[in-house]
């Protein structure tokens with residue numbers, strides 16, 4: 001599954017957000033009970049109204065949403081890259097994530113200490129980014145030193161690593177995170193394997209007070225400006241509101257959101273932004289037993305999409321019977337879509353589209 005790490009300075013609202021994310025009624029609903037894998041790791045359902053619509057049409061007994069993992073990575077402070085505080089442990093935690101949600105304190109509250117003694121989310125973002133860049137620099141230098149011997153032979157893999165590490169080092173020494181390095185398609189796999197902390201895509205989460213939840217404030221505006229310059233995404237959230245919503249049932253939550261002038265829970269927006277950030281999309285399998293959402297990378301071909309369900313589906317792939325979501329809905333189900341000529345048989349080279357309802361045929 002996909003893992004998103006929640007980072008930020010102390011007292012910015014990370015734990016509040018993490019707890020709301022993983023304890024929300026939506027996370028506990030459906031077939032997967034909320035599970036805490038470790039105290040700081042939680043799985044959540046990916047909200048998708050289309051799945052409910054499909055299940056309703058097909059009369060599916062079970063609804064199984066896609067899942068996403070969040071990791072609360074506490075302890076990032078100035079000096080972390082030097083192993084102060086929780087140092088290395090959380091750096092290792094960050095390495096294992098696919099993307100980073102960077103929570104920034106965009107609220108003033110005299111009762112809650114700010115570690116740097118002032119509220120300045122843009123400066124906070126720089127503090128964290130600097131720590132991550134320093135940690136990357138250290139690991140890059142170590143790895144390049146280890147490569148020297150291999151490079152004397154004609155080791156192609158070592159040459160590729162050396163080239164990528166040198167590019168990352170140049171960017172960081174220039175004050176830019178590794179994610180600003182442009183990587184060719186044929187290098188992408190090796191690049192990911194380097195697991196550089198600053199190569200992960202970043203989403204800035206502006207945590208604001210309740211009254212600023214719908215429109216934001218000067219702090220969140222400053223973060224949005226910074227994010228735009230970096231080509232990063234932002235999500236406006238009030239962790240305190242999310243905390244309250246997480247204790248309500250769906251109907252109460254909707255009313256509460258309305259009162260706050262919000263259309264959708266911030267957590268739903270956060271999860272969706274994570275999907276966009278990671279270039280993920282969803283396809284569905286729908287039947288009387290269950291309606292289920294599956295997550296794939298954009299641009300995934302049908303056999304690999306089938307492989308998400310089971311390796312045998314990929315190995316023995318014959319074809320995918322495909323109905324676009326809208327066609328499934330307007331046909332009021334598979335039969336109607338079929339009669340309207342909207343069910344297609346797609347082969348191995350078919351690139352699955354977001355919202356496709358698929359049925360795989362395969363050899364065993």
Ligand code: GDP
Pocket residue numbers: 008009010011012013014015016017107108109112207208209210238239240
């Ligand atoms: P962490 O150290 O980043 O995990 O921060 P916590 O989630 O533990 O939050 C630190 C304190 O800030 C707690 O007392 C929270 O209730 C409070 N807090 C979190 N979000 C907000 C907010 O949006 N506004 C205000 N005023 N307080 C908040």
